[in-house]
Amino acid sequence: MHRIACSLLATFSCAAFAADPAPVVAAPAGGGLELPESVIQDPDSGLIWCANVGGKADAPDAFAAKDGNGFISRLNPDGTVAELRALPKPGGEPLNGPKGMAVLGGALWVADIDRVVCYELESGTQLQSFDLTEQKVAFANDLVFVDDMLLLSDTIGDQLIVLHGAERGQITEAEVLGAKGLFGGANGLAAIGATAYLASFPLTNMEKGEDFVRKFTLGEDMSENTRTPLPGGLWDGLALGADGTLYATDWRSKGVWAVAPGAKEAKQISKDMNGPADLCVLNDGALLVPEMLANKVTRIEPAAAK
Ligand SMILES: [Ca+2]
């Protein structure tokens, strides 16, 4: 990440502006998480994984340095740590700044700055490291399977990339989607069927910038995207509930927002979160939200997620 954006990340603050967000269960602090960016639950095993960028937010280029200090933790459903350094296994190739993840068929795909790393979850064996420097990826951020196709966002490259072959266990080709620069500040991804949502985060202009969450259909003209009812902000993580509710995290209002299916308005459901990043919806309907700058993961109960 650009140096200026790093210092802004550490100091950025802004009052929450929505009225009466629902209370949030306070997560136990600590547990050893280091800049947790993303949480995901394996729908098959129920296990919960958390990607840690590693180190401290005020370290030089903390979010995109190839410093080898990233790791994946296994969490409990309340957001506490079950196994701090689950991946990579001891002696395995280090991770640098792991962020978004996707799970399919017992394999975990991890976005790691300029590449995507894949692990077999049961054994912890690394199955692949796919280099994306040719596509000029410098801030790989999120991953999602859309109709069995793995999609990657690159925040600094303002692009989305299709990773062919992942659905069969090995990426064989990376293809930039749509016109260059079409997806400014590309951050969080979520998808249902061929419908995808993209959260945008103006990384190089955090103080004044604001961006939006957009919806588009894969396979159609990518410039034909529409804004969701979510207001302008610094949007990071996206997740979809079983009922189709779209959840999104915003660093500006410091909270999680929800858009019910078909709703014309969005609602802020939590506040006072310190760097709310790539959240997930658990099998029980609760949300787990990594508060990246507070080194913790906070659970929002299902009743409070409406
Ligand atoms: Ca790191």
Ligand SMILES: [Ca+2]
């Ligand atoms: Ca993210």
